[in-house]
Amino acid sequence: MAVQRPNIVYLMFDQAKASAMSFMGNTEIEMPYCDHLAASGWVFDQAYAAAPICTPSRASVHTGMFPQVHGATCHQNRVAYNLPQLAELLQDAGYYTAALGHYEPERNLSRGWHEQAPMHERGPLFDSWIAHIKSGRKDVAWSSGAIDCEAKDGNSALLTDRALRMLDQAEATGRPFFLHLAYDDPHPPYFVPHPYDTMYDPDSLTLPEAGDSADLPAWQAKARADVGTELGSEADFRKVLAVYYGMIRYIDDEMARLHKALSEKGLLENTWIILGSDHGDYTGEKGLFNKSESLYGCLLHVPMVIVPPAGAKEPGPRRIEDLVSTVDLFPTILDMAGITAPRNQGHSLLPWVRDGHEAPLRDAVFAQVGDYHGFIGTSWPSGMPKSGRHPSLTHAIRTKTRSYINDPDNGDEAYDLAADPKELRCLTNDGQPDLSAEFAALQDQLAAFVQECADLKEDLGVVDGDRGFVKGWE
Template sequence: MDKRPNLLLIQTDQQSAETLGLYGNPALETPVLESLAERGVVFDFAFCNYPACSPSRSSMFTGRYASSIGVHANHMMINPAETTLPQVLKEHGYQTAIIGKNHAFMENTKTYYPAEVADREKASVLRQVFDYVRLADHGHLVDGYRDDPETMAAHEWSHTCWVSPLGHGTNPARPEKCGTYLLGETMMDYLENERDPEKPFFAWLSFPDPHTPYQAPEPYASMIDPAKVPLPPKDMMEGKPERQQVAYLMDAMDTADDKLIRKVRAIHYGMIRFIDDTLARMFAKMEELGLTDNTVVVFTSDHGDSMGAHGLIQKHNMFYDSFTHVPFIVAAPEYQGPRRTKHPVELIDIMPTFLDMAGIPIPPGVQGKSLAPYLRGEDYTPREFVVIESGEEGEPMRVSDITVRPEHPFDDRYFVWCAYREAWVGKGKSIRTLEWKLNIYASGEGELYDLVNDRDELHNRFEDPAFASIRSELERKLLLWTMEKEDRFPLNTTVKLNYAEVKAKHA
């Protein structure tokens, strides 16, 4: 039997770190995640590399930045010519499984990139890199349960909360017929009946929640008292990029009051607690099967949800911590280090970390940094900063371009603004240390935040002469980072001459 560790990636969708009590939230208890943290380490400063689903997931599974792999927005997926985590693990003897939401891997190579995949048998597409595939949709549909009448009804009802910016509510379905519960059942069935016990496994348990639609069954819908839900500080948007004002109007947040924001947040928190309770059953099954002590577990999310912070909802083409700061818990066998650390982490670090823990060489081109030395108690030099990217090429929409918009948060004539392609036009990059954050946009706009004295990112110091030296230093670091990480693929094989050969010949 192969004794290498099992690898389990548990990922939620659109959950910022601040939703959890582990990161200081007083309103939500998640006892299972807290128990996971007790046998592992909580990374206080973990960040996605792009604040939207597909670019974040695609960069995470390739260990490469979105700009390197050419995934600039949510309608794009991983180029099958890229090397991905499940592909490498499968080639080295791991059984691979996806249970839940995908939004990263293409289904085939015939429709996309037809000329770029040299070996189609090794292409990084969904059903070639994963041995076991059980997919789930936003709402409640999960493979294996899609024909269940109660599950179908739960799914259809959930979409009444999907079609407006702040739609939310209590799903009348039983919890046992809802997607989060069914994903737990699917995962436990995989562990007990479907996996090959002679092989180590890599499983991606990918919950579509607490992403929209904001709805949950009882008891979770009313588990959190809205009156006890913390509200973010008010952002007056003075000196902020115009894209924030556009999003504020297109989200209809100018018509949303604190009471409504608390109610939506309470539902969002209830969805997270539902996930936590589901994980309790899954971890109990792992313990029963004797898998706990030989499984590396990572819990994280693909990006955050502003939940009213900065006058915005969901995700956007911006770099506030509410969009980019994600939970990150790692429990590794025999880990004996600190229970918390301030070492900065990026989601692209997951690929090299898992490969390193499995004793598999990290492929060329991977830009993430393995956390395995830290987890093993070896010498480890943490990142000095993290970098986050966002946006497609083009001029971002201006307030003067708005001709139609939702009249109120429940206006079902318009979908939420962040789902529109236009919301993601306008490239930007962000560099964040523990003390400072600099956001640079291709439009020429910028933001600079003193995170020690302004952790809520309310006061933009980009044009303040008193902070010019800080801005200049961060701009220089970002420039050097950009040059260092410039993609090296494809390799240039056209050059035939080099001076070293000539020198050796005539020495």
């Protein structure tokens, strides 16, 4: 008898950074469901996104390519039409595919889905999303509070309701299925339905370090002005953190509802579950909020958990401290389905974990963002500061102990992560000692990676998607 191919469920936060996760060591937030997943599966402690903002990050997951190759380097660009996408490959192999929420269909990530429920189409999901993104002040990035509705009527709960119906449909097809549930929380503005807005006491939370402006890159002074940092008080910033944690807990509870349905249907025996986030958030780090086209740890370090099917003979729960990238999810998910991946820039994590992951897959991870030439400026309450956008493509390389950022617009940056893990002391600032030979080697490695991306794009004949916008959304 043929072995039944497994189902795959991919759960995604939007803008949840690794340091905000309880299973990553944050003792100030409670996440019962995600903690359960972490205790049941493989936790990748050093997972990094390929980009610090939504469109390029998600495109990298769905193509297995870095932004320079797939072309969606910022919110302005759409994904290249002639790169195979994850859902297409799964659909072609006989999977039933369904996606809902914030998965960027309007950026040409709509291909390969049998069923779709994007929250940007008219209807209850759209109405609840609009109620969220219109919350808050339009002059600062740090306003926070409550959305005037019950949790069951908030966007994340409505997404889960829709996912449960999709699950019924997927089960009815009799096919193995791939379900991608892309929540919008905790994407700013920092607003959430009751009771999650008051679930955490602001006065009990540890504020992130803002750093000394003299030690930070000069461009960040303008970014802090755009964000309105000087207009906020410590109480304002504490409230941001409390609501951000509340938004994450809201998602945790909603994910648990879907998991319960999987259990009640007996599907966990043959279902892989992946937990992730597209990128992180400042939430006060460096005195900033929301995000920017910048390549820092708080924006790139993301949660990643993979839970094998309960009935599969896979390695048991473990924590893996080696560097991995979100581009690795593309070949990994295809590997779960028994599909040979087309040429890509990721590594399947399955054979590596099965073999004991003794040797690191990567000695460094890379990220890219920018090449923005649009008209959107500072866009609160849900966007980013104008000063945080980059006309040029920006590249970064990170090891466990060093970070180097090639920024043609504002000047390169370098950080000693062993001594300065929050990247609050830029080593390329005036008055700093000359960079070490180790940083010179990183510069060379980054330059080689950029050239590899250019060569791969040319070799594959990638045609960039067009540039355009969805009004009111970025």
